[in-house]
Amino acid sequence: MVEGKDPGAYANRLEVEVRPATSGEAGTFDVAVVEDGVDRVVFADLTMTPGAARHVEAVINAPRGGSALVRVTDLALPGAPALGVQTAGLAAGDDGLTGLTDTDFIGSEVGKTGLRALDTIQDLSLLLVPGRATAAVHNAMVAYCEGPREGLVFALLDPPAGLGAAGVVDYVLNTAALGNLSEHAAIYWPRVKVLNPSRSVFGSSDQLVVAPSGIIAGVFSRTDGGRPGGVYDPPAGIDKGRMFGVLGFETDEVLEERKRDLVYPKRINPLTTGPGLPRYIDGSRTLKGDGNFPYVAERRGVSFIERSLKQGLQFARHKNNTEGLRAQVRRTITAFLLTQMNNGAFRSREPDKAFFVDVSDTLNTP
Template identity: 70%
Template sequence: MSRELLSSKIVVEEEEPRVRGIPSAPTSVAGAVGLAERGPIGQAVLCTSFEEYQATFGGFTPDSDLALAAMGFFEQGGSHLWVVRTAHYEDASDPESHTATRAAAALTTGGGPTPAIVRGTLRPPFTLADDQRLEVSVNSAEAVDVVFSGAAASVAAGRPGPYALTAGQALRVRVDDGRDVFIPFHEGDFDDMGQATAQEVAAVINAGLIGGRATVADGVLRIASDTQGASSRLEVGDEVAGTVFGFPGGPQVGSGNVQSLRAVELAEVRALVEAAVAGVRVAPSSLGALQLLTQSTGPGATLRVQGDAGPGLGLDALPHTGDASGATDVLHLEAKDTGAYANRLEVEVRPSTNSAPDTFDVLILEDGAYRESFPNLSSSEDDARYVERVLNDERTGSSYVQAFMVQPDALPDVQTVALSGGEDGLVGLGDADFIGSEAGRTGLYALDEVQELSLLLVPGRATPATHNAMVRYCEVARDGLAFAILDSPAGYSTTDIVSYVSQDASLEGLSEHAALYWPRVKVLNPARSVFGNVEQLVVPPSGIIAGVFARNDGARPGGVYDAPAGIEAGRMFGVLGFESKETLEEKKRDVVYPHRINPLTTGPGLPRFIDGSRTLKASGNFPFVAERRGVSFIERSLKTGLQFARHRNNTEGLRAQVRRSIAAFLLAQMRNGAFRSMEPAKAFFVDVSDALNPPSVIFAGKLVARIGLATNKPAEFIVLRVSQDTRALEAELASAGL
């Protein structure tokens, strides 16, 4: 900003740059969904090495290709792999409905009187309804009510219908922790769009909204979250919401004494029951189910739980009494992660190392081998070595188990207990468990939070439903900025894979945002104790292919523009052979390649390599793998780098700055080999002219730029034309005048 100078001096003034630098987006951040030995379910976790993968998700398992794919990805040169562990879900839209369970056990003490106990049969989370209650009677006293409540966040339109809508308008809705969803209105959805009824609008909203629902009462439109409880959130906002419907602005919040009635946690039950009912404790059983215990012990201790919330919590309505003597649970232990792996764990209790009174040592064993030791623990919450505090510490606690005190201040006997009841949740496993749900953020949609995702694989789940869902996720959910690597189904011959692509899965011609590779490959058996005493394993190649992509991307600036195929760029390290020997025959490869299937092969003196660079769609704008991925890289980089222009006044100066910034970025990409020409005028063009930005576009709040790219095409076929050299004969004839 200029200012009046009152005396002679040197003044430094900073000006906004005329050209903004656009940073390059990452190109080989991969996401994989599959089965794992352990680890969180339905959460994307970043692994930057195979050792990191093993630390979180465990080792190899006979029913999963995910660990093998992760190993192949990192061996080829990959460095960023987001992993999502899945299991069977009873309802994919409910992330808590997976059927995997944690192994558990209980440390006990014996000989003394026991409390009255009501043992539940269900593990949390629990599903309840609003205003359901428990009626808890302790030691024959009058029953005390414990009420569970939860109301959904909702919002009502400020005026009844009809509503004056115009084509192209959209209503922005955000439910709970989900993304903004824009519900578009089209003329075909209404008898008269200018007089749209509340019922018609509700039908359109319900067709496009996940996790919430629109209803109509007394002619007034209302939208509510499906979640009932304090965690429920709903926001309906933008100009259309306010001016057309009269929805109030700002987020609406649910209410209740639990976060969600569809997923009530044991800690919530404990807090409500123990606050309302004197003389009762709530704790998990040795199998992780809910149980209620009296603080008093012996035959005089009685406990009865009735009420309509009891069945939902797995509690019976029978009277229970304590005993004069018997074993009592002191400390509940459960595995850190769900899965059958934890059934191999044991917990040993020994007398304290320092022989201090009222303390004990806890040791963790896996397959009979000692893994962890925690000395001098106490059952007193006031002690610095309180067993819950030590074992559950996120940084220094156990990597295998977590502990919950059941009987305060009681000491466990010297004993060794084995964890049991862990399940991987594989019964009933289907495509839907890998595909997942956008509302529940399960399966593929658990990767929504990974903003830089550029590669997608589901190792070993080569089915039509999964493959089509992967393509749809990359093209629609990720706006075409991610690329799916599809495996061939196991055991497929040349004719099998052609039939699969062209008919069974209808992949041929489907999308340029995916490529399929055939056949599966052979690698050295990394774990004979898991896979048996065989030298080699047949594995799906997607993890290896993704690693090859990553290696090429990082080989040089602009590596993403190089086709990941051929004996150099397409070389697959560690691959020992192929599931089908047909891929070694050129005539067989000539059968699959026209169907957009990329064969993996080798030849005399050659490495095993990728022998194809085609996407599934020949008629797309960018039908080759490197071409499509290169354009996606440019699009992602521009999308991020042009954020500076949002919400600024749409002037000629801004448009010129946008044009120069795009051109400068594309010039750098040209020098990195992105285009067919090294002359800017032939390599690309950028148009932000007035013709693209007339007043109608500017008044609509838009700035339009048109970009043309002369992308590279790979040399798929090398044609050698060989003929007899007759130049000397022709010269002799010419000299003779013939």
């Protein structure tokens, strides 16, 4: 018996072919796992003899070198399988996605479901839920970043499907009430067109319209890693904000400057292009305009510094609060902030103006 290795509809695209053995040895056979008519993997010279080195279960189900797509069960039929019926398709796989609601994505601390399944991920810095652009999920994402993640995670919000400039403004200000809500999130518009990676899965169209947050997260990552201190650079513009793989936009309204001028003052970051230009992110504002850090790079830069210091000061945990320990902490923080200053973290490049480090009795009881 052959079945998908894990639950899901992915296996419905698979076929399993039993073929004559590559070696030609009697009592052996090959098994090929085929996807969309292409061999994904072939296991050669297998046998149905229990305990044999090439027993079909031992080879295909092996943790190392076995199949990542299927698993097999030997139903104890003796000898090699009949080769008259060589091909069989897998069916009845279920991704379990039918009937999902906002609650499934929002989740609960009890049982660690939805967003709360991420609670134990220590190095999480970006949060996105592609394809679930609802008021409930967006507000839950913002609350999660500000609450349980203490402002150290930044949310990338997608626009709902089919919205023009006026529609996305109405969504942000009225439907979802995201206007001026948080500096720990940003929303982008519109959705984008990408190449269809698999017609057997996504239909016959050459292009798909998808949520942009995954691509935008890639832009953030590329900008962060572009240089030491890249996290302090706005992930926007024709250079740093360029979106590779984007073929177009759900609506051409975003190509009109007057439409972009409608959304950007509402702190909705447009995605656009122009003659001779790549497709790029044309805004770097958080949802909140009157906070301490109203721009994406400012907010994420501060979060990076806080996250780095928390990690870098772990050596001080549970040590006696002595002058010597405080001096060591001060030196560690100062050295780190000097490096970040030289990387462009602060407005000034003069240490006395850029930052100060306080480990005095005001903050620490001896």
